[in-house]
Amino acid sequence: MDGVRGPITKERNLTMSQASAAPRSADRTPTLMLTEAGEAGAAVGRFLAANGSALQALGEHLRAAPPSVVVTCARGSSDHAATYGKYLIETLIGRPVASAAPSVASVYDREPAGPGALVIAISQSGKSPDLLATVDAHKRAGAHVVVLANDAESPLAAMADTQLALHAGPERSVAATKSCLVSMAGLAAIVATWTQDSALQAAVESLPGALPLAFAADWHAALAPLKTATNLFVIGRGYGLAIAQEAALKLKETCALHAEAFSAAEVRHGPMAIVRDGFPMLAFAASDRTGDSVRDAVAEFAARGASVMIADATHAAGSLPVTTAHPAVEPLLMLQSFYRLANDLSLARGLDPDAPPHLAKVTRTL
Amino acid sequence: MDGVRGPITKERNLTMSQASAAPRSADRTPTLMLTEAGEAGAAVGRFLAANGSALQALGEHLRAAPPSVVVTCARGSSDHAATYGKYLIETLIGRPVASAAPSVASVYDREPAGPGALVIAISQSGKSPDLLATVDAHKRAGAHVVVLANDAESPLAAMADTQLALHAGPERSVAATKSCLVSMAGLAAIVATWTQDSALQAAVESLPGALPLAFAADWHAALAPLKTATNLFVIGRGYGLAIAQEAALKLKETCALHAEAFSAAEVRHGPMAIVRDGFPMLAFAASDRTGDSVRDAVAEFAARGASVMIADATHAAGSLPVTTAHPAVEPLLMLQSFYRLANDLSLARGLDPDAPPHLAKVTRTL
Numbered sequence: 001m002d003g004v005r006g007p008i009t010k011e012r013n014l015t016m017s018q019a020s021a022a023p024r025s026a027d028r029t030p031t032l033m034l035t036e037a038g039e040a041g042a043a044v045g046r047f048l049a050a051n052g053s054a055l056q057a058l059g060e061h062l063r064a065a066p067p068s069v070v071v072t073c074a075r076g077s078s079d080h081a082a083t084y085g086k087y088l089i090e091t092l093i094g095r096p097v098a099s100a101a102p103s104v105a106s107v108y109d110r111e112p113a114g115p116g117a118l119v120i121a122i123s124q125s126g127k128s129p130d131l132l133a134t135v136d137a138h139k140r141a142g143a144h145v146v147v148l149a150n151d152a153e154s155p156l157a158a159m160a161d162t163q164l165a166l167h168a169g170p171e172r173s174v175a176a177t178k179s180c181l182v183s184m185a186g187l188a189a190i191v192a193t194w195t196q197d198s199a200l201q202a203a204v205e206s207l208p209g210a211l212p213l214a215f216a217a218d219w220h221a222a223l224a225p226l227k228t229a230t231n232l233f234v235i236g237r238g239y240g241l242a243i244a245q246e247a248a249l250k251l252k253e254t255c256a257l258h259a260e261a262f263s264a265a266e267v268r269h270g271p272m273a274i275v276r277d278g279f280p281m282l283a284f285a286a287s288d289r290t291g292d293s294v295r296d297a298v299a300e301f302a303a304r305g306a307s308v309m310i311a312d313a314t315h316a317a318g319s320l321p322v323t324t325a326h327p328a329v330e331p332l333l334m335l336q337s338f339y340r341l342a343n344d345l346s347l348a349r350g351l352d353p354d355a356p357p358h359l360a361k362v363t364r365t366l
Numbered sequence: 367m368d369g370v371r372g373p374i375t376k377e378r379n380l381t382m383s384q385a386s387a388a389p390r391s392a393d394r395t396p397t398l399m400l401t402e403a404g405e406a407g408a409a410v411g412r413f414l415a416a417n418g419s420a421l422q423a424l425g426e427h428l429r430a431a432p433p434s435v436v437v438t439c440a441r442g443s444s445d446h447a448a449t450y451g452k453y454l455i456e457t458l459i460g461r462p463v464a465s466a467a468p469s470v471a472s473v474y475d476r477e478p479a480g481p482g483a484l485v486i487a488i489s490q491s492g493k494s495p496d497l498l499a500t501v502d503a504h505k506r507a508g509a510h511v512v513v514l515a516n517d518a519e520s521p522l523a524a525m526a527d528t529q530l531a532l533h534a535g536p537e538r539s540v541a542a543t544k545s546c547l548v549s550m551a552g553l554a555a556i557v558a559t560w561t562q563d564s565a566l567q568a569a570v571e572s573l574p575g576a577l578p579l580a581f582a583a584d585w586h587a588a589l590a591p592l593k594t595a596t597n598l599f600v601i602g603r604g605y606g607l608a609i610a611q612e613a614a615l616k617l618k619e620t621c622a623l624h625a626e627a628f629s630a631a632e633v634r635h636g637p638m639a640i641v642r643d644g645f646p647m648l649a650f651a652a653s654d655r656t657g658d659s660v661r662d663a664v665a666e667f668a669a670r671g672a673s674v675m676i677a678d679a680t681h682a683a684g685s686l687p688v689t690t691a692h693p694a695v696e697p698l699l700m701l702q703s704f705y706r707l708a709n710d711l712s713l714a715r716g717l718d719p720d721a722p723p724h725l726a727k728v729t730r731t732l
């Protein structure tokens with residue numbers, strides 16, 4: 001999440017008394033989180049329809065003047081989308097992608113050096129001061145700035161050389177959902193137009209139809225093991241690492257669960273020291289070789305007694321259902337299914353995903 | 367940690383029966399972890415003495431042919447050192463620093479594009495296959511490769527255009543300590559020679575004397591709150607974010623505590639949803655503006671009932687003692703003090719830091 005939410009599109013400064021109101025029961029009207037997450041497919045459709053010519057022009061620009069480096073600027077869920085973009089760009093284009101540390105511009109007052117960079121800024125509100133300072137510094141240094149923001153009238157959008165408005169519609173839920181999925185789809189669309197990769201382009205265009213099907217997928221088998229959990233590891237790799245990070249944040253925010261994300265490679269070293277019998281793990285495994293790495297790690301942890309739930313695009317027995325697709329978009333389908341699980345788990349734990357128990361007030365991160 | 371440990375310098379494939387041996391009591395001989403952590407100051411001295419001319423030549427090379435981008439390649443504790451290097455390079459030199467995703471080379475088979483990159487590879491053993499594959503791909507693409515490895519005869523060291531052997535001596539403890547501190551000091555030395563920053567150079571040269579003093583600092587006030595904890599947040603910002611990551615890994619590995627690191631900026635949003643009354647937080651606050659950000663976050667969490675322990679280079683009342691120094695090296699001093707705390711906490715929790723409860727066997731991460 002960004003440091004500051006715009007009051008029009010999101011209101012985070014609920015008081016503690018509101019936040020600690022009586023738990024919402026599962027039989028009430030759908031939560032804002034569930035309603036907004038369910039709009040992701042339509043939102044991706046609007047994004048693609050509105051930004052077709054801007055994406056085409058960006059692709060031509062990037063092929064004509066390839067950037068020396070790509071820098072992403074984002075926080076919270078938007079930063080998870082940026083991680084997804086990093087893996088796409090590094091694997092399909094071969095440019096290194098640096099995640100901008102917002103404190104470099106906002107706390108250390110250092111200018112980034114060198115033109116020739118492509119900056120991709122991602123933000124729901126487009127108003128966070130540290131994000132604005134970071135992007136402004138890069139822009140003054142000569143970078144080409146692409147902005148993926150939901151608020152097309154925001155200060156961040158005003159800095160764009162290429163504006164790709166998300167068109168996700170108002171996002172009032174505290175937990176960002178559809179804006180994260182549209183940001184991820186937007187990054188895949190940028191890479192598809194840059195590389196003229198028709199298979200990836202087709203995969204992106206399939207999302208408005210595929211995301212609603214993923215949202216209907218039945219992941220309730222994961223509810224019972226997590227209903228009384230306090231700790232959890234969430235595992236992904238490659239394109240899927242970003243959704244492990246996003247799922248871990250959502251489980252903290254909406255379910256008061258201490259969930260931490262790891263790559264399937266890192267988790268097999270030090271972190272496994274805390275995996276005891278029954279320790280829960282949620283894993284996201286795509287249909288490609290990164291999925292093999294996740295499946296291998298999960299098998300090892302299961303043999304040590306961990307309670308493993310795995311979403312698996314190869315449809316292994318006992319796994320949470322995932323539609324096999326282009327490996328680059330499978331994480332978006334898994335994340336869409338996960339958002340329903342997080343909503344339902346929040347309710348099952350006696351919480352309200354629209355009013356997290358210790359809600360961060362609106363904070364200006366300087 | 368790296369995917370593979372060399373059998374000469376580190377033995378991780380203890381059996382489960384060894385790992386679950388009777389707890390070691392606090393009155394036995396010092397642990398390997400304590401002994402080796404205590405050697406960090408001398409090790410930094412050896413590093414500086416051995417690599418003076420290589421560092422000077424590297425500085426001349428980097429000023430004559432500034433890289434367009436810096437790429438770090440590392441895993442585990444070495445990757446935390448890389449995070450420290452990222453902040454130093456981005457704030458003091460203004461080049462973007464990308465952390466190489468090892469799966470890009472090892473799982474996706476993608477070549478990195480473009481010469482003109484500076485690659486900094488950091489590894490205790492210098493043998494991890496995915497790290498070797500990543501560095502090899504960058505080297506073939508024309509990057510200048512700097513290797514910070516403890517094993518100067520390793521396959522990774524053989525790829526170096528500039529080899530800066532760590533000279534940390536054998537590290538047999540499962541938990542890396544001195545090799546991480548020497549790697550961090552080495553990154554600070556690279557930046558000092560690159561920028562010809564005499565204040566930073568002097569700060570690096572002060573470390574052989576200052577680290578032993580930091581190792582003697584009394585942080586035992588943090589023992590009691592953590593002795594029975596199960597969960598913990600570790601907070602840093604800027605140069606100090608890396609040591610929050612390193613401390614969180616060590617607390618998992620040696621104390622079976624689910625510790626997770628956050629920047630002082632990110633933690634104030636979604637993650638604070640799980641901070642309840644008495645939730646423990648360990649914070650590292652430098653004497654500069656990043657420390658102000660940490661102090662502000664800690665005050666906010668304390669007001670919400672969190673149990674906060676803060677190491678503070680401004681010597682606030684009730685804080686864990688830290689010597690004020692150049693802000694770029696204060697994190698190394700705090701980490702050195704923390705290593706003793708982690709060792710003592712492990713023993714206080716009835717564990718043996720040299721034999722973590724669910725030890726990762728030697729794993730070849732592909």
